[in-house]
Amino acid sequence: MIPTEASLDALRLAGDELADATVATLFERGEVGTFNTLMRYVSTAGAPLPDGLPEVAREYLHVTSAPPSWVDWTEMEKARLFFVDNNVHITTALSFASMPACYLVPHVAQLLSATHGLKYPSKRMAETGQFTVYLMRPDAFESGSRFIPAAQKVRLLHASIRHHLRRENRWDVEALGVPICQEDMIGGQMFFSMLVLDSLHRLGIHMSTEGAESYYYAWRVVGAMLGVDQDAVPKDLAEARRFLDLYMLRHMGPSEEGVELTRQLIELYEEVVPGTFFDPIVSALIRHLVGDTCADWLRVPRGTWDTVVKAVPQLLGVLETVEDKSPLGAWALDRLGQLTTVFELSSLTRGRVMHYAIPEHLRKDYGLSTTVSPKRRWSPPPAVLDH
Template structure:
């Protein structure tokens, strides 16, 4: 599929028909508060739905309770093993590359600042980390899992934001298109898949082609569960590169909201890291992964660690080589990575399960070792700067 300015503009006009209709009916009937209360009891797939659930919500949950029929479960298992093998690195990429890259898209940063208080960035980071962990659990799409209910609630959350912004006239639809439109949802999918793989490559993490492709595939499944139109989403890493390059060049730039969100993100992780000596590493790592231009737009401070952090890929490369040649080292490093990820997530969630709810109003101030062999090392698809516009 070839992406052009015209095709991307068309995607900016489309939302999520099913979720949008569900949310509109709930607000029309004044049932959002009751739904949020009852949704707290919908936490695992396959459990009986609570009594008193609005009919329109019950129908929505039924229609979105199963994964797409086209899912390749062997590919999903490869993705799960890839995550186990690289979980701490993936968490690093999500935190210090994917999230700042969201903030460098001004209209996305504005949306995030409208739906998540700038004073509590840990909430969004905790939700993102928890969502990813749910996705990569064994049986994520089976009865008893937490992933499907989380995906259902996130989809309703997105529809609620669209509802508020359009109803209250707080979004310039003529110039910006539909809030959380198909282009932005696909762009988000690329931020959490392709950009993560790019970041792992930049950190010198050893990845097989099969592992990288499986991880990207898993996020395609996530996109489908979140209402992404599968007729337009990239199906492989090459078309993903074409879409992502065009998407970012169309939209990225500086914004006040992006600067505020980034500052809060840096402060958050400086609190997580024990002591103060290593605090500058957070900013240095963000700058290394997103590049100087984006980092300057986000006011990421330059620190004495900016040069030192460039040695990280060399160190990680040595550890990766040891892991490649020693089953015991692979097991030990995977275990350390698992525990590190759990520590980070528990620090962000304070040990609580994060609950997704439909906001009734927006902010007032809106402006195991891997079974995937590491042969055929993955390298990022080439940039598509010559993409047809």
């Protein structure tokens, strides 16, 4: 399916019917607080649901308790091994490319500021990191796993945001479409899959087409579990490229919320990196992965590390050579990658498990700027031609 302006416009009018109906009923019956309290005890797949859980929530959890019937488990295992082999690189791409890309979509940046607040980027980063780690565990879809309950809760979280913004008339549906609409959900899926693969390529990581396709396939499964319309989602990397390019052209641009979220993200990771000498590498990595135009929109600081970070692909190439030629070296690097990911996640979560809950209220000071236009387009810099 080739995405068009018309097809993407249609996706802006669609949300997630099942999750939206569930959340609406919980609010109508005043059961959101009860649901959130009891759902803190539902953290693993297959665990008995607690007594007193609202019936509408119980039904939703039953319907969404299993992955799609079409899942190819051989592909999912390939995706898991791809993640294990590249976990530190994927974590880097998620942190320094995928998250800033979200901030490059003005209406998404404003929505994020409404749900988490501009002062707490660590919450969203911790939730995203924890969600990805849950996904790539061998038992992700088995009894006792944490991934399925996390997906169920995130889906309801998205629905609750749609509920609040529309009920309180704090979102211009006519101009911007439904909040967290199908187009934006698929766009987010592209940021966490296709953009990650782009970033690995930019970092000089050698990966097979088969591995890349499997990784993308895993995020298709994630999208299905988060309520993404499978008739609209790109089915392969070629379709994903066309969707991502058109989505970027339609929506990417500068915004004050995007700038502030990026600043907070940079400060957050400067705290994670030990000492202060390497602090500038955070900004340099973001600029390297998203490009100068997007980095300037986000006001990512420039510095001397901008040049140094361009040597990262050569360094990673040396490490890959060691990994290819030495089984012990491969084990050591994989172990280092696992420890790096765990360290980063534990730093963001402060060692706690992140609980996804339905917010009973959004930020009181939230207000969507009326200056944001759905027709605001990204105008790439003109190509430089050699004469």
